[in-house]
Amino acid sequence: MFTYSDTNKRYHTLDYYYKHKFGCKIAKISLNAGFTCPNKDGTKGVGGCIYCSKLGSGDYAGKPNKSLSEQFYEIKNIIDKKWPNAKYIGYFQANTNTYASVNVLKEKYEEILNINGVVGLNIATRSDSISLECLDYLEELNKKTFLNVELGLQTIHEKTNKLINRKETLEEFEKMVKKLRSRGINVIVHIINGLPYETKEMMLETIKYVNKLDIQGIKIHMLHILKNTKLAELYQKEKFHILTKEEYVNIVCDQLELLRKEIVINRITGDPNPNELIEPQWLIKKFGVLNEIDKEMVRRNAYQGDRVGD
Numbered sequence: 131m132f133t134y135s136d137t138n139k140r141y142h143t144l145d146y147y148y149k150h151k152f153g154c155k156i157a158k159i160s161l162n163a164g165f166t167c168p169n170k171d172g173t174k175g176v177g178g179c180i181y182c183s184k185l186g187s188g189d190y191a192g193k194p195n196k197s198l199s200e201q202f203y204e205i206k207n208i209i210d211k212k213w214p215n216a217k218y219i220g221y222f223q224a225n226t227n228t229y230a231s232v233n234v235l236k237e238k239y240e241e242i243l244n245i246n247g248v249v250g251l252n253i254a255t256r257s258d259s260i261s262l263e264c265l266d267y268l269e270e271l272n273k274k275t276f277l278n279v280e281l282g283l284q285t286i287h288e289k290t291n292k293l294i295n296r297k298e299t300l301e302e303f304e305k306m307v308k309k310l311r312s313r314g315i316n317v318i319v320h321i322i323n324g325l326p327y328e329t330k331e332m333m334l335e336t337i338k339y340v341n342k343l344d345i346q347g348i349k350i351h352m353l354h355i356l357k358n359t360k361l362a363e364l365y366q367k368e369k370f371h372i373l374t375k376e377e378y379v380n381i382v383c384d385q386l387e388l389l390r391k392e393i394v395i396n397r398i399t400g401d402p403n404p405n406e407l408i409e410p411q412w413l414i415k416k417f418g419v420l421n422e423i424d425k426e427m428v429r430r431n432a433y434q435g436d437r438v439g440d
């Protein structure tokens with residue numbers, strides 16, 4: 131059996147990690163703290179990354195017109211009925227969640243940390259948006275609670291990076307990973323498979339690069355084209371190739387084999403809002419994709435980490 135699994139999973143799932151760390155059900159609650167993003171407000175760029183939705187890639191986060199506590203309790207009250215002993219992680223998901231003064235950040239993060247049953251925070255952000263003062267604060271916070279900083283990378287390829295208008299360099303990303311790690315803070319990296327005109331080899335190169343960094347977790351996304359985005363316009367115009375489910379499963383299984391087994395797989399497919407989704411429609415059946423990944427790992431008799439160093 132795989133070292134980091136109590137079931138038939140052949141990769142290091144988040145469920146396994148939480149179960150062994152906390153010994154109980156952990157539910158993550160997505161929040162929208164009303165931040166903006168330097169790639170939208172003109173500081174780094176305008177218009178944002180071409181795939182960014184109007185909700186700042188936080189489509190399942192709460193509504194920013196409600197307070198953070200209100201957003202949190204709305205979901206917590208539902209989850210409590212199913213898992214009365216669950217503990218919670220507040221997930222600051224929408225937009226860039228360190229893009230404000232430390233006083234504002236403190237107020238927002240601590241509002242959630244003060245809620246009974248909250249054991250930690252996940253904070254999604256950009257590597258160009260964590261000030262030195264913020265790093266000091268995060269280091270302090272990390273001593274008091276379970277903290278994960280989620281950094282978008284998406285691809286290591288400059289040509290794609292330009293095309294998707296991320297306005298952030300690989301160098302900035304790598305420097306910030308090192309800074310966070312030098313302060314002992316967990317780092318989770320986001321990558322996207324299926325970006326326009328990327329080949330399978332390019333996606334595997336991104337994973338090989340990420341694997342060499344001192345990171346604790348990864349989120350592997352499938353690109354999804356949402357309505358009213360720049361990506362939707364590009365797709366309409368150029369009809370670039372969208373990965374089929376079979377291609378995606380094949381690439382993800384290769385990526386799992388290439389990743390160190392200690393890296394926790396926080397996500398392995400996309401979870402788009404079906405009402406906003408243009409392509410790929412196969413992504414709507416999330417559990418079908420997860421099952422296909424499990425089946426393919428069995429067919430290969432492969433486990434996460436089998437091909438590290440290839």
Ligand code: SF4
Nearest residue numbers: 167169178179182225
């Ligand atoms: S960095 Fe995130 S929030 Fe900012 S434009 Fe890109 S996807 Fe949207």
